[in-house]
Amino acid sequence: MSERIGMEIALAAAEAVALCRPDVIAAYPITPNTHIPEHLAEIVADGHLDCEYIAVESEHSALSACTGASAAGARVFTATSSQGLLYMYEIVPVVPSMRLPVIMCLGNRAISGPINIWNDHSDYMCVRDLGWISMFASNGQETVDMCIQAFKIGEHADVMLPVLVNLDGFQLTHVVEAMIMPNQEEVDKFLPPRKPFAALHPDNIVSMGTLGLPDIYNEAKKANDEALINSKKVILEIWKEWEKMFGRKYEPIMSYKANDADVLMLTMGSMGETAQVAIDELRKEGFKAGLLDLKLYRPFPADELKKAVKGCKNLIVIDRAVMSGGAAAPVCAEVKSVLYDEPDRPVITNDIIGLGGRDVRVEDFIKIFKKAAKAKPERAYEIYGVRG
Numbered sequence: 438m439s440e441r442i443g444m445e446i447a448l449a450a451a452e453a454v455a456l457c458r459p460d461v462i463a464a465y466p467i468t469p470n471t472h473i474p475e476h477l478a479e480i481v482a483d484g485h486l487d488c489e490y491i492a493v494e495s496e497h498s499a500l501s502a503c504t505g506a507s508a509a510g511a512r513v514f515t516a517t518s519s520q521g522l523l524y525m526y527e528i529v530p531v532v533p534s535m536r537l538p539v540i541m542c543l544g545n546r547a548i549s550g551p552i553n554i555w556n557d558h559s560d561y562m563c564v565r566d567l568g569w570i571s572m573f574a575s576n577g578q579e580t581v582d583m584c585i586q587a588f589k590i591g592e593h594a595d596v597m598l599p600v601l602v603n604l605d606g607f608q609l610t611h612v613v614e615a616m617i618m619p620n621q622e623e624v625d626k627f628l629p630p631r632k633p634f635a636a637l638h639p640d641n642i643v644s645m646g647t648l649g650l651p652d653i654y655n656e657a658k659k660a661n662d663e664a665l666i667n668s669k670k671v672i673l674e675i676w677k678e679w680e681k682m683f684g685r686k687y688e689p690i691m692s693y694k695a696n697d698a699d700v701l702m703l704t705m706g707s708m709g710e711t712a713q714v715a716i717d718e719l720r721k722e723g724f725k726a727g728l729l730d731l732k733l734y735r736p737f738p739a740d741e742l743k744k745a746v747k748g749c750k751n752l753i754v755i756d757r758a759v760m761s762g763g764a765a766a767p768v769c770a771e772v773k774s775v776l777y778d779e780p781d782r783p784v785i786t787n788d789i790i791g792l793g794g795r796d797v798r799v800e801d802f803i804k805i806f807k808k809a810a811k812a813k814p815e816r817a818y819e820i821y822g823v824r825g
Contacts, residue, residue, distance in 0.1 A: 446577040447472035447610040453584040456624040460511035463491040463502035467521040469606035470544030496521035500528040507537040510636030519546035533568030538591030539599040546606040547793040555794020556606040558757040570600045571735040577614035605707040689738030691730040698727025702753040705731040715802035752783040
């Protein structure tokens, strides 16, 4: 039976990954993600996991090692944050182009400069369009569940793509929470051994990652994009299987008191649970506020978003990254694109919050809701909390 535990979320993520029986783990430590690979190294060293743990000398080497191991047919895992992800950058788009199901935890952290070790989503936004399936956890339980789900999703014969599990640095990674941890028997039943479509082997020679000349490059990129878009069907099927087996429901966009809301807020990551407290307070005043929590960012759930916002008057899109020089922040730009042709679309406002770990309190969310209710369609985005 699954066991209820109290544990630091980063350590719980490592325990969940270990339950998936990876063959190869290659990682380089970086704050605030270090505890995940560090604990996995302990699990391997103590003999609890039969796995090749590669202590590489850089994040670039970590993802390179995972790429080679995955191409050889292994189940692989890595983890990083911020500047480490940027150091991996050269290899990040190679993995989906080779259709390799590498699984990575990203302990989201602000990128330099100035140097900052605290949380926002600016690291992820640097790689959002490079072909990885991307999920965002709001708490420890979701982190554990998504780490296990990621292997089954990425390795599915109709997907064969890498998966990023995003968890906010410090706000999740270093927080102790109560969680339900599946046991080994349950995970083995949910997640079968990997069966690669093709694998590098000297006895059965294949080519992977070869040169893409102009006459095939367009087709290759189109095929990758179609594979990512089509993966949503499999993700939804696996989430239904998870719910049936473990009783915890997952959808691309989860909602909280959204059915009759006049003003909805769309969040991604750990901030949504603070926003829920604000919504409870506003409801006591008769203010019809609600929450949409984006769990699946790639492939983007456009149809689910259109359905979720029907009937609301105002939509607040919360971003934790700046699209420098852009017309809106990253998530909001996407939301506006999806809703552009909708005749009854709500008035959309964009607030950028929590950059570099800046605290955003319940009372701050209440102010954002009340301000948005008075917003006009032409309002530009605002970086909330900047001292003026």
